[in-house]
Amino acid sequence: MEGLIPLVNRLQDAFAALGQNCLLDLPQIAVVGGQSAGKSSVLENCVSRDFLPRGSGIVTRRPLVLQLITAKTEYAEFLHCKGRKFTDFDEVRQEIEVETDRITGMNKGISSIPINLRIYSPHVLSLTLIDLPGITKVPVGDQPPDIEQQIRDMIMQFISRENCLILAVTPANTDLANSDALKLAKEVDPQGYIGVVNRSQKDIDGKKDIKAALLAERKFFLSHPAYRHMADRMGTPYLQKVLNQQLTNHIRDTLPAFRSKLQGQLLSIEHEVEVYKNFRPEDPTRKTKALLQMVQQFSVDFEKRIEGSGDQVDTLELSGGAKINRIFHERFPFELVKMEFNEKELRREISYAIKNIHGIRTGLFTPDMAFEAIVKKQIVKLKGPCLKSVDLVMQELINTVKKCTKKLATYPRLCEETERIVAGYIREREEKTKDQVLLLIDIQVSYINTNHEDFIGFANAQQRSSQVNKSAVGNQVIRKGWLTINNIGIMKGGSKEYWFVLTAESLSWYKDDEEKEKKYMLPLDNLKVRDVEKGFMSSKHIFALFNTEQRNVYKDYRFLELACDSQEEVDSWKASLLRAGVYPDKSATENDENGQADNFSMDPQLERQVETIRNLVDSYMSIINKCIRDLIPKTIMHLMINNVKEFINAELLAHLYSSEDQNTLMEESAEQAQRRDETLRMYQALKEALAIIGDISTSTVSTPAPPPVDDSWLQQARRSPPPSPSTQRRPTLNNPPTRPLSGRGPAPAIPSPGPQSGAPPVPFRPGPLPPFPSGGEALGGPPQVPSRPTRAPPSVPRRPPPAVPGRSS
Numbered sequence: 001m002e003g004l005i006p007l008v009n010r011l012q013d014a015f016a017a018l019g020q021n022c023l024l025d026l027p028q029i030a031v032v033g034g035q036s037a038g039k040s041s042v043l044e045n046c047v048s049r050d051f052l053p054r055g056s057g058i059v060t061r062r063p064l065v066l067q068l069i070t071a072k073t074e075y076a077e078f079l080h081c082k083g084r085k086f087t088d089f090d091e092v093r094q095e096i097e098v099e100t101d102r103i104t105g106m107n108k109g110i111s112s113i114p115i116n117l118r119i120y121s122p123h124v125l126s127l128t129l130i131d132l133p134g135i136t137k138v139p140v141g142d143q144p145p146d147i148e149q150q151i152r153d154m155i156m157q158f159i160s161r162e163n164c165l166i167l168a169v170t171p172a173n174t175d176l177a178n179s180d181a182l183k184l185a186k187e188v189d190p191q192g193y194i195g196v197v198n199r200s201q202k203d204i205d206g207k208k209d210i211k212a213a214l215l216a217e218r219k220f221f222l223s224h225p226a227y228r229h230m231a232d233r234m235g236t237p238y239l240q241k242v243l244n245q246q247l248t249n250h251i252r253d254t255l256p257a258f259r260s261k262l263q264g265q266l267l268s269i270e271h272e273v274e275v276y277k278n279f280r281p282e283d284p285t286r287k288t289k290a291l292l293q294m295v296q297q298f299s300v301d302f303e304k305r306i307e308g309s310g311d312q313v314d315t316l317e318l319s320g321g322a323k324i325n326r327i328f329h330e331r332f333p334f335e336l337v338k339m340e341f342n343e344k345e346l347r348r349e350i351s352y353a354i355k356n357i358h359g360i361r362t363g364l365f366t367p368d369m370a371f372e373a374i375v376k377k378q379i380v381k382l383k384g385p386c387l388k389s390v391d392l393v394m395q396e397l398i399n400t401v402k403k404c405t406k407k408l409a410t411y412p413r414l415c416e417e418t419e420r421i422v423a424g425y426i427r428e429r430e431e432k433t434k435d436q437v438l439l440l441i442d443i444q445v446s447y448i449n450t451n452h453e454d455f456i457g458f459a460n461a462q463q464r465s466s467q468v469n470k471s472a473v474g475n476q477v478i479r480k481g482w483l484t485i486n487n488i489g490i491m492k493g494g495s496k497e498y499w500f501v502l503t504a505e506s507l508s509w510y511k512d513d514e515e516k517e518k519k520y521m522l523p524l525d526n527l528k529v530r531d532v533e534k535g536f537m538s539s540k541h542i543f544a545l546f547n548t549e550q551r552n553v554y555k556d557y558r559f560l561e562l563a564c565d566s567q568e569e570v571d572s573w574k575a576s577l578l579r580a581g582v583y584p585d586k587s588a589t590e591n592d593e594n595g596q597a598d599n600f601s602m603d604p605q606l607e608r609q610v611e612t613i614r615n616l617v618d619s620y621m622s623i624i625n626k627c628i629r630d631l632i633p634k635t636i637m638h639l640m641i642n643n644v645k646e647f648i649n650a651e652l653l654a655h656l657y658s659s660e661d662q663n664t665l666m667e668e669s670a671e672q673a674q675r676r677d678e679t680l681r682m683y684q685a686l687k688e689a690l691a692i693i694g695d696i697s698t699s700t701v702s703t704p705a706p707p708p709v710d711d712s713w714l715q716q717a718r719r720s721p722p723p724s725p726s727t728q729r730r731p732t733l734n735n736p737p738t739r740p741l742s743g744r745g746p747a748p749a750i751p752s753p754g755p756q757s758g759a760p761p762v763p764f765r766p767g768p769l770p771p772f773p774s775g776g777e778a779l780g781g782p783p784q785v786p787s788r789p790t791r792a793p794p795s796v797p798r799r800p801p802p803a804v805p806g807r808s809s
């Protein structure tokens with residue numbers, strides 16, 4: 001059992017040194033009390049050394065984790081000063097003050113970050129104590145207005161833990177009913193008192209030795225008529241013994257759960273430890289093997305992110321292959337449709353082409369030349385959306401590479417070089433892909449195939465109209481999904497979400513996706529799309545449908561505002577509407593370069609010629625768009641994506657070898673080396689803890705609570721005047737006995753030494769201690785009679801009851 005408390009101390013240090021939060025709720029003793037209650041004196045008496053800061057106001061401004069360890073030599077160590085041994089305890093005090101000021105500042109601020117101090121000494125019992133800031137009421141200096149609540153929360157954070165014992169310190173000249181420390185302890189687990197006599201402020205100022213103070217304390221309890229019958233169970237040495245026994249018993253009681261947590265932690269790091277055990281950082285064989293494994297893992301991860309079925313699925317946004325798929329089948333078609341000609345602008349261009357072909361001659365209508373000129377111009381415009389799609393795919397490939405290299409972070413240089421080499425190769429392929437895309441466009445421009453089977457031909461152009469072309473599509477379903485109608489009035493229920501179905505002829509919405517209750521069907525004739533600015537308080541992205549003939553779109557609403565959760569969703573719906581023939585709204589017609597108005601007049605013959613060529617252009621461009629929509633994704637897939645995958649599989653390793661020395665590439669990061677050392681240290685600490693716990697007996701040994709104070713001498717004091725106060729010294733206001741309260745844990749159960757001769761019998765449940773009178777009596781004589789004597793105990797002899805389990809002593 002002697003090794004159990006030191007084991008807990010070692011575990012506390014191990015977790016603190018590793019910079020981790022200890023997942024084990026380790027048993028400890030928290031010291032609680034108001035300012036100037038005597039907490040520091042109790043702790044110094046336990047150590048038999050002056051080592052704590054003193055002064056007015058709040059002195060303890062950070063929790064002090066004090067680990068006392070029985071040893072042959074006496075010295076102190078701080079966790080934040082590893083390797084330095086303090087033999088001068090004045091230096092210990094100074095270091096506590098400096099470390100406190102480092103975190104809290106020098107103007108009375110507080111912090112919950114603890115200071116860890118370990119003291120080795122032959123004069124201590126193995127204990128772990130936590131000295132907490134004293135309870136205060138009024139903020140001073142840099143302390144916040146709610147300083148009382150902050151300190152209370154800090155104290156409760158420690159003492160409310162199931163594995164925490166409470167040492168509540170209350171001065172003996174204070175009514176216990178008004179004790180802040182006992183009030184806090186009572187909220188958690190109140191029981192049991194032990195009296196101690198601390199040095200007075202005069203003793204402290206006079207540098208009275210603690211050893212002398214302990215002798216005086218012993219003499220006081222032996223000679224005082226109220227305490228001499230239980231002197232062996234009063235005073236600092238007995239307090240240390242009880243605390244040691246309580247903490248030891250408490251640790252023993254929590255062993256099953258404690259062992260279970262240790263085993264759980266051990267199992268959780270066992271796999272890592274197996275990898276780290278035989279790790280030799282400078283072994284060239286290991287570096288070669290690690291390099292091959294890392295490159296292979298990177299290749300697998302990249303493939304999975306592009307093709308799907310990855311083990312790390314992004315749940316926040318589209319990425320990798322899914323995003324590229326969206327670029328191919330939504331974004332790129334959307335950009336192509338946006339490039340489709342504006343009706344008025346196209347007609348104007350056709351009319352100018354016809355007139356310019358005729359020149360000064362007036363001849364027969366020759367539509368072929370005007371048609372080719374207009375078609376070539378429209379085909380060249382497709383270069384923009386095609387090249388933009390290549391850029392988008394290239395950027396997504398680089399983003400995918402960055403995500404895959406995160407697994408290489410163990411080797412920073414390898415991670416950096418892999419990203420640089422692969423990203424550089426992707427940019428090379430981007431240039432070649434763009435060249436191929438431009439070549440495809442130029443090929444289309446080079447030969448206008450008017451014999452294509454899908455081309456309407458010149459004979460049918462005059463009878464063909466855009467409406468006939470549209471009706472050929474049929475009323476097929478283009479898209480389904482949820483949308484919010486945003487501009488319904490508040491009086492009519494406000495914005496509401498519906499299930500929308502878009503076909504080639506109409507936009508319908510239903511109550512839900514079962515499509516049983518149709519709310520409305522909106523024909524698409526004369527509809528256009530307009531962007532709407534997002535509201536200040538709205539998180540939705542909005543677009544609107546309106547009628548080009550200034551009619552109401554829906555009931556008495558001129559616009560139908562539809563809202564989505566993201567801009568990408570808005571763009572996707574707009575692309576679907578474009579497929580259905582609902583085009584974006586464009587600004588009013590602009591003047592041409594010569595300032596000529598757009599609405600020029602055309603004679604009926606020119607109007608017919610323009611309409612013919614317009615139908616021809618519409619027919620041929622639909623063929624071109626269909627071809628481009630098919631070829632561009634295939635080109636990108638072949639020249640970029642597949643090529644990059646092949647490069648990673650076959651050539652990346654060779655490029656890495658040629659870029660840098662293997663030792664440089666496979667140099668570990670400092671964080672990884674630190675993690676390995678921490679994991680191995682923790683593994684050894686957990687194994688050692690489990691080994692020690694396995695040999696510990698589970699029987700519990702307890703110490704009984706001290707008997708009540710014998711106040712029978714007060715009866716005699718009432719009948720005779722008190723002797724001279726010069727013969728006995730008793731505690732003053734500045735030197736009161738202190739009643740610490742230790743909570744949480746089994747009640748004492750072993751026999752205690754019997755009372756001295758002449759002492760009254762001991763009842764089981766002690767009553768509250770009588771208040772200590774102030775004065776300067778010497779330790780030899782009887783005390784003065786207090787002004788308000790307590791009632792004498794009954795004279796009927798009472799037997800000590802059998803031991804009953806409790807929670808504290």
